[in-house]
Amino acid sequence: MRGVDPAWLPDGVFRPIGTRRTLIRGSGPLVDTVHTEVAGACARFGGRVDLDAGPGGAAYDLALELTGDGDGSEAFTCGRADGRTTVTASGGRGLLYGLFHVVRLGEAAFQGAYPPELFRPRVALRMLDHWDNVAVHPVMGQVERGYAGGSLFWQDGRARGDLERVRAYGRLLAACGINAVAVNNVNVHATEARLLTDRIGEVAEIAGALRPYGIRTHLSVTFAAPVVLGGLASADPLDAEVRAWWARAVAGVYAAIPDFGGFVVKADSEGQPGPFAYGRTHADGANMLAAALEPHGGTVHWRAFVYDHRQDWRDRTTDRARAAYDHFVPLDGEFADNAVLQIKHGPLDFQVREPVSPLIGAMPGTRLAVELQATQEYTGQQRHVCWLGPMWSEVLRFPVEQGSSVGELARGGLVAVSNVGDDPFWTGHPLAQANLYTFGRLAWQPDADPAAVLDEWIRLTFPDPPEPLTDGLHAVLDGSWRTYEKYTAPLGVGFMVQPGHHYGPSVDGYEYSPWGTYHFADRDGLGVDRSRATGTGYAGQYGKPWSEVYESTDTCPDELLLFFHHVSYGHMLHSGTTVIQHIYDTHFEGVEEVEAAREVWASLAGLVDPARHARVAELFEEQLRSAREWRDQINSYFFRKSGVPDAHGRRI
Numbered sequence: 001m002r003g004v005d006p007a008w009l010p011d012g013v014f015r016p017i018g019t020r021r022t023l024i025r026g027s028g029p030l031v032d033t034v035h036t037e038v039a040g041a042c043a044r045f046g047g048r049v050d051l052d053a054g055p056g057g058a059a060y061d062l063a064l065e066l067t068g069d070g071d072g073s074e075a076f077t078c079g080r081a082d083g084r085t086t087v088t089a090s091g092g093r094g095l096l097y098g099l100f101h102v103v104r105l106g107e108a109a110f111q112g113a114y115p116p117e118l119f120r121p122r123v124a125l126r127m128l129d130h131w132d133n134v135a136v137h138p139v140m141g142q143v144e145r146g147y148a149g150g151s152l153f154w155q156d157g158r159a160r161g162d163l164e165r166v167r168a169y170g171r172l173l174a175a176c177g178i179n180a181v182a183v184n185n186v187n188v189h190a191t192e193a194r195l196l197t198d199r200i201g202e203v204a205e206i207a208g209a210l211r212p213y214g215i216r217t218h219l220s221v222t223f224a225a226p227v228v229l230g231g232l233a234s235a236d237p238l239d240a241e242v243r244a245w246w247a248r249a250v251a252g253v254y255a256a257i258p259d260f261g262g263f264v265v266k267a268d269s270e271g272q273p274g275p276f277a278y279g280r281t282h283a284d285g286a287n288m289l290a291a292a293l294e295p296h297g298g299t300v301h302w303r304a305f306v307y308d309h310r311q312d313w314r315d316r317t318t319d320r321a322r323a324a325y326d327h328f329v330p331l332d333g334e335f336a337d338n339a340v341l342q343i344k345h346g347p348l349d350f351q352v353r354e355p356v357s358p359l360i361g362a363m364p365g366t367r368l369a370v371e372l373q374a375t376q377e378y379t380g381q382q383r384h385v386c387w388l389g390p391m392w393s394e395v396l397r398f399p400v401e402q403g404s405s406v407g408e409l410a411r412g413g414l415v416a417v418s419n420v421g422d423d424p425f426w427t428g429h430p431l432a433q434a435n436l437y438t439f440g441r442l443a444w445q446p447d448a449d450p451a452a453v454l455d456e457w458i459r460l461t462f463p464d465p466p467e468p469l470t471d472g473l474h475a476v477l478d479g480s481w482r483t484y485e486k487y488t489a490p491l492g493v494g495f496m497v498q499p500g501h502h503y504g505p506s507v508d509g510y511e512y513s514p515w516g517t518y519h520f521a522d523r524d525g526l527g528v529d530r531s532r533a534t535g536t537g538y539a540g541q542y543g544k545p546w547s548e549v550y551e552s553t554d555t556c557p558d559e560l561l562l563f564f565h566h567v568s569y570g571h572m573l574h575s576g577t578t579v580i581q582h583i584y585d586t587h588f589e590g591v592e593e594v595e596a597a598r599e600v601w602a603s604l605a606g607l608v609d610p611a612r613h614a615r616v617a618e619l620f621e622e623q624l625r626s627a628r629e630w631r632d633q634i635n636s637y638f639f640r641k642s643g644v645p646d647a648h649g650r651r652i
């Protein structure tokens with residue numbers, strides 16, 4: 001698309017296919033998409049594609065064969081024998097993923113011989129939640145926590161008329177394995193509420209643009225819809241009239257969008273309406289929507305992000321980290337089969353470092369989805385380089401209990417809050433594209449090696465990269481999340497950010513506020529005591545071994561120490577330094593690492609296209625300014641609190 005960055009699908013990656021002869025067998029909408037892709041590649045590079053019966057079958061280099069009749073299955077096989085690469089799939093989606101697999105392999109797909117291998121996603125639902133508003137919100141702008149411009153879907157108060165960009169988005173998503181998108185914000189304001197009813201036609205237009213790439217559309221809805229849209233007196237989930245209203249509303253949605261995916265719901269959270277107002281449980285609320293969706297094959301994604309945001313900060317017994325578990329564990333087993341409980345990966349809110357949410361291991365009778373945040377609300381807001389692959393991989397591989405990892409327990413799907421907007425680079429910071437790509441690939445295979453995914457992203461985004469470019473991009477991206485952690489959030493302390501917009505440091509920004517996120521620093525020490533023995537008891541929400549590992553400072557990993565314990569500044573870490581010295585050291589190191597990364601980027605000037613290079617170079621200036629600000633404020637704050645000088649005598 002003109003004027004828009006091709007991200008990981010520049011023309012060049014289609015050369016190996018586009019210069020060859022391809023046979024496609026099968027029919028259906030997704031086979032048409034596969035054909036369009038291959039035909040486009042051949043038009044650019046001089047190859048040839050035949051649909052079904054081409055003459056002299058043996059002459060093809062590539063065969064893409066649909067062996068079944070459904071579009072449902074996502075699995076495919078890929079192998080090569082007798083000079084021909086063959087992809088087979090029983091569903092159209094599988095064939096499309098098979099095509100992109102061949103694209104990823106590049107020339108290697110056409111070399112030698114290799115036996116057919118089966119590929120299938122480990123997680124059936126791989127979804128992006130867009131926090132996009134139709135109307136521009138007075139405080140949040142159009143995209144809540146969006147750092148890449150306006151919405152891709154909504155413009156001038158309605159669905160974008162020209163959907164070419166949305167189609168291009170669907171194509172990028174399919175190429176990294178994403179198969180579902182929720183097109184509006186979980187905070188459903190007045191205009192957006194109507195997408196469910198009289199404005200469903202606009203959602204249908206967007207769904208129509210995403211469908212050719214195997215992507216199903218979902219919608220965030222307000223629990224109060226029967227009141228605010230239907231004029232009913234109540235939204236009580238057990239009220240027959242309310243249930244009938246939802247059944248009618250859902251029927252209307254499916255009349256407009258027959259393959260509609262379902263709803264996302266944020267209820268009783270940060271001011272959104274929910275079942276508590278009627279004395280009902282969240283299972284009552286979710287099951288009502290599940291019942292309305294069930295006849296049509298839809299799913300409700302019910303978010304577990306429920307906590308008291310009007311807390312008395314002086315009360316050290318209330319602990320926001322406990323809230324999701326306390327609310328939802330008693331409801332385990334009560335949720336309908338098509339109700340999925342969607343849990344943020346950590347107990348608080350997408351901080352740079354959090355433990356895995358204990359709720360994930362405590363709901364064996366409930367389908368769970370795990371929610372990650374690609375939009376970098378707390379990780380540099382797409383002005384800082386912060387590649388989240390290693391963090392997500394740690395989360396997804398985390399062995400919750402009895403050998404089951406988070407990735408395995410997420411039977412209801414993996415979800416990320418999207419980092420995309422109408423910015424020409426899609427993600428604002430061009431290197432933040434790597435986060436979107438990595439999410440898709442890890443959702444397909446949660447135990448994949450993130451460094452290999454990064455390699456793959458580099459090869460696709462920068463076709464035929466010379467070695468210094470590959471090495472340079474690795475140097476800039478690979479450790480960037482740990483670097484960000486160093487200059488912002490030591491040892492599991494979070495939320496030392498500016499209130500409201502959450503960019504830049506403010507150590508006490510949330511300390512004396514009702515939001516429930518504190519560090520409790522005083523002259524003697526800092527951290528939150530979440531032990532069972534003397535603290536909030538949060539550590540006891542984990543099964544073994546984690547309840548014991550986190551309970552004691554002897555066994556708690558350094559990086560989470562202050563999340564679980566209040567300790568003195570002189571407390572000795574397992575690493576052999578004191579807490580206060582660790583704070584100083586990491587903040588100095590973090591800034592040095594940003595300086596080094598900026599130098600590496602500068603050295604890549606001739607190897608990256610000028611527009612991309614300039615954008616990243618400019619953003620590095622801001623990242624460095626901000627990292628220094630973080631270093632100086634955090635170090636000064638804790639120096640003044642503790643009175644302990646830096647062991648290395650650096651200026652603080």
Ligand code: GCU
Nearest residue numbers: 144145186187266305349377
């Ligand atoms: C965070 C974020 C909000 C968002 C919320 C959510 O609190 O700051 O903007 O609405 O998460 O996930 O619902």
